[in-house]
Amino acid sequence: MKIGYARVSTDEQSDKAQIDELTAVGCEKIYQEKRSGKSKHRPQLERMCEVLREGDVVVVQRLDRLGRSLKDLIELLDGFKAKKIQFVSICESIDTTTAVGELAFHVIGSIAQFERRLISERTKSGLAAARARGRKGGRKEKLSKSDVKKAKAMLLDPEVTKSEVARHFSVSRPTLNRALSRAY
Structure with a gap:
């Protein structure tokens, strides 16, 4: 059985595009989540993992929908592998049923984590530079x-x-x- 997992970080975001793609590739059941990928507690992901059976295929639109860190992604995939569950990421064309697909997963996951760290470092550097120039971040004071x-x-x-x-x-x-x- 093909089982999809769609996640957005906030209630303001829409998961319609993810749902459409998962439906188009033949997912029979789709678990939808509105939580940050940083959160370890994702009830729909946990529920999906509980019902997975040997031979099932977990499908996501993009890798970052499943997890934000390489460590989390690898843990999830190792759990899938132990239960003989396959994994497919549509955008990255990853299919862990093949050796090349598994290698691609590790490479792309590493690059994605590297990119997130670079963004974080640039943001921190930019904020420090702004503070050094005397700019103060945060909201404007409500009371003058x-x-x-x-x-x-x-x-x-x-x-x-x-x-x-x-x-x-x-x-x-x-x-x-x-x-x-x-x-x-």
Whole structure:
């Protein structure tokens, strides 16, 4: 039996293209997941692994849909191999039923992991360079210095609560508390 696995990282992303490709190659059952590939706990992947039987074929659109690290991918594939389950990745044209397919899997998995590490290193380097130039990352402050001054003045009145001040500025109480603590 051909069994497909489709995964997207967030609810905003669509897995329709993956589902279409998995259906087109003849997957009879498709497990769909909306979780980051970094997460070890992926209920649909676990459920799929529980029902796999000898002779089944697991199909994914791309390798990174199954796992984010080479270690995780190899662990999964070793588990499949031990149960005599085959694996196919459509985009990378990997079919582990052949020696060449298994080698291709290891090579492409290594390259994918290398690429993710390069992206991470470039991002960290870029953020460090921006900080060195005096740029500060993160979100813009919700309360301006003027707003914090007004909030302090409002809180001098014993009849006014922090919750009321927070509502006045349309922020949460923790946001107000952070702004006040930074101002002191």
